[in-house]
Amino acid sequence: MKLSDKMAYESYADMMFGTAIKPVTTKHGLVIGGGFVIPEIVPHPRPGSEKTLKTLMREFERANFDALERCVLVGHPAIVIENEHISQMTNNPDWGMEITIQTAKQIEEFKIKYGLKAAYRATIADIRRPDRVNLRDSEATAKVLESFEKCAEAADIISIESLGGKEIFDYSIIRNDITGILFSEAILGGRDMEWLWTRIVDIAERKKCIAGGDTDCARSNTAMFMAGGFISKDIPHTLAALTRAIGAARTLVAHECGATGPGKDCGYENPILKAITGMPMSMEGKSSACAHPDLCGNVIAAVCDLWSNEAVAYHNMFGGTTPAVFAEILGYDAAAMNSAVALGFQKEFQACLVNSDRYRGPHGFILSPDNAWHIGKAIVENSRSMYARSKAAAFKCAELLLGDPNLRITGYEKESLLGYLKVLESLPDEENDFIDLCMRKYKNVNGFKPDSYGLQ
Amino acid sequence: MKLSDKMAYESYADMMFGTAIKPVTTKHGLVIGGGFVIPEIVPHPRPGSEKTLKTLMREFERANFDALERCVLVGHPAIVIENEHISQMTNNPDWGMEITIQTAKQIEEFKIKYGLKAAYRATIADIRRPDRVNLRDSEATAKVLESFEKCAEAADIISIESLGGKEIFDYSIIRNDITGILFSEAILGGRDMEWLWTRIVDIAERKKCIAGGDTDCARSNTAMFMAGGFISKDIPHTLAALTRAIGAARTLVAHECGATGPGKDCGYENPILKAITGMPMSMEGKSSACAHPDLCGNVIAAVCDLWSNEAVAYHNMFGGTTPAVFAEILGYDAAAMNSAVALGFQKEFQACLVNSDRYRGPHGFILSPDNAWHIGKAIVENSRSMYARSKAAAFKCAELLLGDPNLRITGYEKESLLGYLKVLESLPDEENDFIDLCMRKYKNVNGFKPDSYGLQ
Amino acid sequence: MKYSTDTSGIFTRFDMEIEVTRRSIRRISSDFALQAIADCVADGDEEKTEEAVKEALEQKDPLEIIHEGLIPGMNEVSRLWDEGVYFLPQVILSSDAMMAGIKLCEQKLGKPLKKKGKIITHTAEGDIHDIGQSIVNALLNADGFEVINLGTDVPIDVVVEACLAHKPIMLTGTALMTTTMSAFPKIAAKLKSMNFNIPFVCGGGAVNEEFVTGFDLGIWGKEASQAPAMAGDILEGAHWQELRSKWNG
Amino acid sequence: MKYSTDTSGIFTRFDMEIEVTRRSIRRISSDFALQAIADCVADGDEEKTEEAVKEALEQKDPLEIIHEGLIPGMNEVSRLWDEGVYFLPQVILSSDAMMAGIKLCEQKLGKPLKKKGKIITHTAEGDIHDIGQSIVNALLNADGFEVINLGTDVPIDVVVEACLAHKPIMLTGTALMTTTMSAFPKIAAKLKSMNFNIPFVCGGGAVNEEFVTGFDLGIWGKEASQAPAMAGDILEGAHWQELRSKWNG
Ligand code: B12
C-alpha cells in the first residue's frame, strides 16, 4: 500500500459541499459528489425486532419505506439509505443479505412508481472484538468477510466502522495517554485497515459495488463524545481534537486500499480525507442530534456530499415515523445547500456554516475546510510511514489550535494540550522505534494481541 | 379596532430573519427580533403524564430542563421555551399557572448558573368549541380568560390558537367551498379574535407580560395539512394557499388589538404579518418535521425571528431526549442564520432558503418574502372591512400563483383555482351583503351559533 | 433577490410526474334521465341533482332512480377518486348531491331507504380534531351506510352506551392527540367485557398500527377511504380478527 | 473565506464562563513523607508514587501509608473532580497510582488489604460499548471497592452465576444499545426469583430512568461518578428501594 503523498485539492478554497473531484456513480445511476448534496438516512431497528429475521426484515421494510415515501411526499429528489448492521445481521450473513435484497427492491419500486433516485449502503458490523479474537483469523472475521460478499451483491455501497486498535485506545483515552492513542490509531488501526480493506475492495470490485469507506468512530468519536459539550469533565476537547487529526491518517487507509468513497457519515475526519483524496464524503452534524450532541453541527456540512443523521431508532412522532421525519429534515438541509449551488452563493453559504462553529470549540475549528486541508497537507507531506504522518497530523492540529487567538481554550485544556505536545516531541523519529517502545509499554494491557496486527 | 392601512416594511427587500422593525424585550431581558434568530422549543407531554398535576409538572420539568441543559452543552446563547397547554392545563387554570411558575424558576436557575438567556411562552388551549359553546359566554370562555390571567403572572409571553369560525371552516374545506372559507376566516374568525384579543392584551398589559399573537392553525394549517405533499388527494394546494392568504387577514387582528409579537410559530402566515406590522414572528418549517411534513421547510425561515419545532412528544432518542435533540437542531439552524448576519451574508443566505421552496409548491411560493409582502399590501390597501381585505388577499394570492410561470401547478389544481376565483368574483362588494348571503347559506350547518360572533 | 430557474437539484415535483390524465365518468345508463342524474351527482351539484330527480320522479320509480341513477353516479365518483383523478371535496359534494336525491326519492316512497348497516363514529374524549372523522362520515354516508355521528370529545361511557343502544356493525374512533388515544383501549375493553365483539376501527394522526392492534377489537385505519371497504367486509361476515389480518400487519 | 470575530449571537462559550479557578490539593498531612505520597497520587504519577511508597515503607507501617497517605491523596483528587477542577483522566491516573502504592504496601503486609465490599460490573450481552463501564470500574477501585469486572458482551446467565458465586453488595450493568438493554430486566428477574435482592445499578446511553425503574432491583445510574456514592449508601445499609428513591425519580 502506497501512502498518499499529494493533495487532490490544491487549495481549501476549492472544496465545496455537493461536489467532489472524483464523484462516484451507483449501480442505479445516482451520482454522489456530482454537484448536489444528497441526504443519507440511517434508521435503527427497535429493540425486540432483532429476534427473528422476519421481524427484523419487517422493521427495516417499514423504516426504509417511510423514508422513501417522505422524499416523494415533500419532493426530495434523491436519497441514500444506510442500514448499519446490528450484530445479528453480521453474525448471520444471510440476514444482512436478505435485508439488502429487500431494500434494493423497495428502491426499485420507488424509482418505477415515482422516479425517485435512491441508493443503499450496507454497513457491516465489525464484530471482531480486538480484546477477544484474532482480528485476522477468527470466526468473527470470517463472518465479516462473508457479510461483505453477500451484501455487495445487491447493495450500492458497502462500508464498515473497523475496530483495530480499540483495546489500546480505550486504555489510553481515559489515561490522558497520547502515546497510546497514537499507537492505537496509527499503528494498530492502520495495519488492521490495510489488511481488512484490501479484502473489502477486492469483494467490491468483483461484485461491481462501491467500496465506500471507514470511520474512526471507535476512537475519535469516543474521544469527541467523552469531551462532550461545555459542561462535561471527562476528557479535554483538545485531546479529542488531536485524536481526530491522528485518526484521519488512519481512516485514509481505506482509500489507499482502493475505496472510492462516499466516506462513512460518522467520520468527522472526512473533510481532511476529502482534501487529500478528492472523493465524496458523507457527514453528519446538527441533524444527527438524534444520535449524539456535538459542537460542530454546521461546520461539518461545509464540504459534505452526503448529509446524514447517523442513526435514529424507529419511533412514531407527530409528524410521522422517525425515518420519515429525519429524511425530511436532512433533505431540506440539502435543499438549502443545493439552492446555494444553483444561485452561485455556495461560498457565502459555506462561510455561514463554517462561522457557526469555527470558534465554538476545537473540533469545529480543526474541521473547518482550511484547517482540515492543512492537516491533510501535513499528512501527505509525511508519507514515509503511518507513524510519521499521524504524528505530523497531531502536530499540525496543535499548531493550528494554538495559532488562532479567536479560538478560546479553557486554561485546563490548553495546559493539557501543551502537555500532549511535550510527550509527542519526546517520541522517537522512526516507526520501528516507536513500535518497540509501545510494545513494551502496552504489552500487558488487557486483551492486546500483537499478532492481530502482524506485529512480532 | 382600526384595520391596518399601511405596511411597516416599505419593501420586502428589507425583511430579514432575526430582525424586526419593532423588537420586543421580555421580563428577563431577552430581545426578540433584535438582530438574532432565537430557537423556540416546544416539548409535548407523554400520554399518561396528564393524569395529575404532579405527574404533569414532573414531565414539563424534565422536558424544559433537558432543552435548557442542551443549550448550555452545545453553546446556544438563548432560547424560548413554549408550552402549549393540553386541555387539562386550561381546564384547570391552576395547573397552567403552576407549570408556568416552575418553568420561570428553571429559567432563572440556568441564568444564574450559566448565564443562559431564556424566556417562556405559555400558550393557552382554546377550549371554547364553537359548535358547542357560546364563544363569548361559557364556562370554557371563563377558563380561558382565567388561564391567561394566571399564566401572565410568571410567563414572558402569552398566546393562543383561537378557534372562531372553525365550525363553518370544517364544513367548507371538504366541500371546496371558498365562500364558506372566506366567511369562517374573515368574518367569524376576525370577530372572535377582536373580542378575545382585546381581553388578552388587557391582561398582558396589567401583568407586564407580552401578548404574543395568534395563528390561523385551526383553518389554514388544517387546509395545508389536508393538501399534504405530492401524493395526497384531499384538497388542492391552491385552495390551501388561498386559505392561508385569507387567514393572514384574520391573524393580523391580534396585533390590531395590541399584541406586539412574537407571533405564534405555527402561523405560516407570519411572513405576511411581519411585512404589515414590523413585529417579530416565530416560524417553523423543516425542523418541525417532528410535528408535521410541509412543503416550505426552508423558505418559511426567511424572515423568522424565533425558529420553532412546533411540538415534539417527550421521548428518548440516542442523542438524548427529544426536547434536547430539537433544541440542539433549532439552535444550529439559528446559528447558521446568525453567522450570516455576522458576516453580512444574510441576503445570500436568505436567497438560499427562499429558493429551496419557492417553486416547490403554492404555499412556499406565496410565503416567499416578496409575495408575502404583496399579499400584505393587498390587505392594507383594502382596509375598509375585514371582508374586503381578506378577499383582496385571496385575489392577490391567486394573481401571484397564476403570474409566475416557474411555479408549476397541476392541471387539476389550476382548474380548481380558476373555479375559486370565479366564485370570489361573484361575491358581493359589501361586507354586510356578504354576511347576509352567508347567514342564509350556512344557517343550518351543525353547531353554527351566530351570536358567538355578535351576529344577528 | 436572485431566483434560480433550474431547480432540478433542489426538489422534484413528483406531483407533476404522477398526475393522471383527466378522465370523466363512464356511461352508466342508456336511459337519458338516469344518465343525467348520475352526471349531476358526479358534478357534485346538489341543486341540479334535485331538479333532475324531481323531473325523473314524474315518470320513474324512486327505487330505480336510486339504484340506477344516484348510486351508480356516486360509484363512478368513488372509482375516479380511487384512481387518483378526483380529490376529496368532489367525493363529499357528490355524496351531498346523492343524499339530497335519495331524500326526494324517499319522500316519494313514503319510507326511508334501507341502509347497508349502522356505523357509529366518534372523536376521542378530550379531542376536537374532527376533520378525519368528518371525512369518514361523508365516505360512509356516500357508500350507503347509516352513520351515527357522536361528534367530538365523546366520553368513553357515551360511546359504549351508544353501541349498546344502536348495535352498529362497526364502531370508529379518531384521535389526533397522544393524550386522548388512550380512550380507545378502554372502550374496547368495556365492549369486550360485555361480550360485544364489534370491530372498532381507530384512526387519526396520533394512533398507529402497533397501538391499535395492541388491544382486542382494534383495527387500525390508515386512510379514511378504508372505512367503507372495511364496513363492506363486515357485511360479508368478517369478524374483527379477520378485518385486522386483512387490513393491518 | 470571511471569518467573523463577533460570535456573540452565534454561540456562547459557557465552558469559559463556568471554568473554575485552578486549585491544588489541600495539605493532608504534616508528615513530610505521607504528604509526598499524597502529592504523587494527586499527580497521577504511578512511578513516583511507587518510589515514594517504597521509601516510606522503610520506616512506616504499611497501613499508615495506605490510610494516611495514599487514600487521603486519592480523596483529594475525588474532591477536586467533584468541584469541576479535575477531569476524568486525572482521577484514573491517580487511581492507578494509588493502586500501585497499595500493592506495595500489601506485599509488605503479606496479605491483601480488606476492601470496602465486592461489586460486580458488566456490559450487556451483545454490547461492546465499554468506556462507561471502564470509568465505573476505575472510580469504584479508586474508592476502595473490590471490582469484579465481567467485561463486555456478558450473557445473562454468566452475570447471574457470578452474583451467586461472589455475593457482591452491588451489581452494575452498562448498555449503549437499545437492542442490548433488554438483558437487564431479565437479569433482575432471575436474581429476584432466587431471592437475591441485590441493588442492580444500570447505566449507559441506551437506558434511562423510566426503563430501569420499570423492573425490581433496578436503579438508574446517570453518571459513572454516582457508582461509588451508591455503593457507599449500600454499605450504610440502604436497600435497593431506598437507593432508587434517593437517586432516581
Ligand atoms: C388542524 C389542527 C388543529 C385544529 C383542528 C381543527 C379540526 N376541526 O379538527 C385546531 C387548531 C382546532 C387544533 C387544536 C389543537 N391542536 Co391540533 N392540529 C391540527 C393539525 C395541524 C392537522 C390535523 C388535521 O386536521 N389533519 C388532517 C386530517 C384529515 O387527518 P386525520 O384526522 O389524521 O385523518 C386521516 C387519517 O388519520 C385517517 N383517519 C382518521 N380517523 C379515522 C377513522 C377511521 C375509521 C379510518 C379508517 C381512518 C381515519 O383518515 C384521514 C386521512 O384520510 C395537526 C398536525 C398533525 N401533525 O397532525 C395538529 C395536532 C393534531 N394538534 C395538536 C395540538 C397539541 C393541538 C392543541 C392542544 C393546541 C393548543 N395547545 O391549543 C389543540 C387541541 C384542542 C383539543 N383539545 O383537541 C398536536 C397534537 C399532539 C399530540 N399528538 O398529542 C398536533 C399533532 C400538532 C403538533 N404537531 O403539535 N389543531
Ligand code: B12
Ligand atoms: C464510541 C462508540 C462506539 C465505539 C465503542 C468503543 C467502546 N470501547 O465502547 C465503537 C466504534 C466500537 C462502536 C460500535 C458500534 N456502535 Co457505537 N457508539 C459510540 C458512541 C459514539 C459513544 C459511546 C461512548 O463511548 N460514550 C461515552 C461513555 C462514557 O458514555 P456511557 O457509556 O453512556 O457512560 C456514561 C453514563 O451512561 C454513565 N454510565 C454508564 N454505565 C454506567 C453504570 C453505572 C453503574 C453508572 C452509575 C453509570 C453508568 O456513566 C458515563 C458518564 O459518566 C455512541 C454515540 C451515543 N450517542 O451514545 C455510539 C452508539 C452507542 N453506537 C451505536 C451503534 C449502532 C454501534 C454499532 C452497532 C455500529 C455498527 N453498525 O458497527 C457498533 C456496535 C457494536 C456492538 N455490538 O456493541 C449506536 C447505538 C444505537 C442503539 N442505541 O441501539 C450509538 C448510540 C450511535 C448512534 N447514534 O447510532 N460504537
